[in-house]
Amino acid sequence: MPKGDQKHRVMRKRTLDEPGYYAFASVVGQQRHFNVQTAKLLAAYGFEPLRLLDGQGRPQPPQLPSEEILEWIIEQSNCPMTQLRAFVDVGGDELPDQTPWGRIAAGLVSTTEASLRRWGDANHFTPQLLRNYCGPEGQALDVQAMVLSHESQPVEPGQLWEFIVAHPRGQQSYRPQTIGHRLAEAFQRSAGFRLTYHYAADLLRLIDGRQPAPAGEEEPPF
Known part of the structure; x- marks a missing residue:
């Protein structure tokens, strides 16, 4: 998506005028800079965030039929990585709500x-x-x-x-109630921020040693 289109998309989505957009973008940029610095600090102590995440969320709930596993993940797991992996497996929240x-x-x-x-x-x-x-x-x-x-x-x-x-x-x-939307809501309750398919898929690519999707295919960052 061209930069100008992304800007107008954000302005429409958040009902911002141009000064409001730049103020919002500044806050997002500062948060990202803080996150990068914190990741470097953790790396100096030998903590690798992706390596830590790689071991999370893999076990399946015991003694549950396969059709009940997603409901268990949504209602009971409280594990963000379990919810994120399931979210990617079902295709995210981009499918139409046919309920x-x-x-x-x-x-x-x-x-x-x-x-x-x-x-x-x-x-x-x-x-x-x-x-x-x-x-x-x-x-x-x-x-x-x-x-x-x-x-x-x-x-x-x-x-x-x-x-x-x-x-x-x-x-x-109305908040859609597909499995993907419900997994995204469960993730937000567990992790404290909104989950998108592009973020989830890119995170798993990085964990698996692959590169994120090309910039032109990514969800706008805000």
Whole structure:
């Protein structure tokens, strides 16, 4: 990705103006410089971070069927390297969320207050919910359910209402629930920072003695 495109991508993602972008980039650069210096200090004492990480996260949970191992890693392991390796094995969090709510989040459009009253409970109506989900050209929830059902597995109008109640701030507040996304969330709980596929894959390449992906293929650093 050209440098200018990367800059604008970050500005859009973080809602930054140009001075805000450069301030943010400065903080990221300082943190990276600190990390490099710390790695050199550890190396002076004979500690090799990648060598230490190489021995982490390899054992599988005992006496579990293979289909339950990923659930165990997500819910029980609390080992960042176990979660990171599983995250790479499943292809990261770049695959589309085909769960019912994932499909609803991707396909839901504006509806009407009349349709919400038909399929939902007015006791849950709030100004924010109505503002985020209703519009003058809105489509009835049963019509939207038919469209979504035609594209894949059946979706009921009641499921759309349940999604709306759970995400009154809008469908953009929905967090995908693929195995990859759940592994990334588990890693963040364990390690304290957001996991990306490019970081995880590059780390494993370095551990295995290979070079990271070419610069043009990497995820922008921030």
